[in-house]
Amino acid sequence: MVHAVAAKESNNRDVEAVRTDWDRAEAEALYALPFPDLIFRAQSIHREHFDPNHVETASLLSIKTGGCPEDCGYCAQSAHYDTGLKATRLMDKADVIATAERAKDAGATRFCMAAAWRNPKDRDLEKVCDMVSAVKGLGMETCVTLGMLTPGQAARLAEAGLDFYNHNVDTSPEFYDKIITTRTLEDRIDTLAHVRDAGIKVCCGGIVGMGERVDDRLGMLVLLANLPAHPESVPINLWNEVKGVPVNDSAERPDPIALVRLIAVARILMPKSVVRLSAGRQYMTDELQALCFLAGANSIFIGDVLLTTKNPQRDRDASLLQRLGMRSQLGQSHVA
Numbered sequence: 001m002v003h004a005v006a007a008k009e010s011n012n013r014d015v016e017a018v019r020t021d022w023d024r025a026e027a028e029a030l031y032a033l034p035f036p037d038l039i040f041r042a043q044s045i046h047r048e049h050f051d052p053n054h055v056e057t058a059s060l061l062s063i064k065t066g067g068c069p070e071d072c073g074y075c076a077q078s079a080h081y082d083t084g085l086k087a088t089r090l091m092d093k094a095d096v097i098a099t100a101e102r103a104k105d106a107g108a109t110r111f112c113m114a115a116a117w118r119n120p121k122d123r124d125l126e127k128v129c130d131m132v133s134a135v136k137g138l139g140m141e142t143c144v145t146l147g148m149l150t151p152g153q154a155a156r157l158a159e160a161g162l163d164f165y166n167h168n169v170d171t172s173p174e175f176y177d178k179i180i181t182t183r184t185l186e187d188r189i190d191t192l193a194h195v196r197d198a199g200i201k202v203c204c205g206g207i208v209g210m211g212e213r214v215d216d217r218l219g220m221l222v223l224l225a226n227l228p229a230h231p232e233s234v235p236i237n238l239w240n241e242v243k244g245v246p247v248n249d250s251a252e253r254p255d256p257i258a259l260v261r262l263i264a265v266a267r268i269l270m271p272k273s274v275v276r277l278s279a280g281r282q283y284m285t286d287e288l289q290a291l292c293f294l295a296g297a298n299s300i301f302i303g304d305v306l307l308t309t310k311n312p313q314r315d316r317d318a319s320l321l322q323r324l325g326m327r328s329q330l331g332q333s334h335v336a
């Protein structure tokens with residue numbers, strides 16, 4: 001497989017350019033490279049497009065929690081499962097803005113707002129648009145995740161000034177229906193197209209550790225990399241244990257080296273996308289996170305909680321980035 005990659009490269013020296021025609025065999029061959037070769041290649045590409053010593057810091061707030069009619073098999077917020085989570089109504093704008101201000105003070109540059117809906121009702125969308133405009137007014141980038149959108153709803157969010165819309169593909173096309181049955185992958189691709197057409201940047205990634213094979217993880221990356229345009233943000237989530245959801249029966253935490261390999265392949269396939277270590281970072285050692293940064297990850301969520309799951313505390317993140325001599329808005333970091 002390694003030879004297949006080398007042959008393709010020699011025919012196409014532009015392999016590091018942005019491509020949307022990757023095939024699964026190429027991704028597999030990259031994944032199978034000797035670890036030093038893979039990391040060198042990913043880091044080299046990373047340096048062409050990003051400051052390798054900088055990490056983006058985003059903050060995530062659940063503005064409407066639980067009671068979701070979708071059946072995503074990993075999610076504490078699905079109404080299909082008895083997870084013990086209490087459903088809440090859409091938060092008041094004032095509370096959202098106060099939380100955004102605190103996140104900004106803590107070093108977040110992007111504020112992401114998530115609502116557990118299949119799709120937003122137009123009257124709720126208007127409230128979210130007000131929140132988006134107000135958070136923009138704080139000088140932060142904005143992202144929302146509200147489920148499926150119509151073209152008109154995407155246009156309305158664009159008008160409100162939304163920077164990013166998050167809508168994950170979650171996993172590979174082959175594994176998808178083992179995780180979700182209430183909406184199709186095509187539904188998701190349609191929403192991503194509406195978001196693009198409205199001129200909003202796309203945040204789209206998935207989850208690893210739900211019992212999928214390595215081939216599924218690579219299939220997910222190839223799916224993302226072959227969208228008409230690469231998502232500007234690619235969140236990679238590590239499965240979080242959630243009481244009462246079906247994924248518990250199949251979940252298996254990936255080998256740390258396998259995770260680093262996956263991040264490196266994401267970096268190579270989508271050279272200009274920001275790759276974010278999202279949920280599950282509390283399970284990663286400092287050393288594993290450092291390897292992920294070397295492999296091309298360049299964004300993290302900060303804060304104590306991600307929607308309904310735990311996240312490393314700010315002090316731990318600040319300490320890690322300081323020891324690595326990496327910069328973020330968490331504070332000016334220098335080699336300790």
Ligand code: SF4
Binds near residue numbers: 069071078117147
């Ligand atoms: S992941 Fe989102 S859409 Fe799926 S059940 Fe959870 S809140 Fe609903």
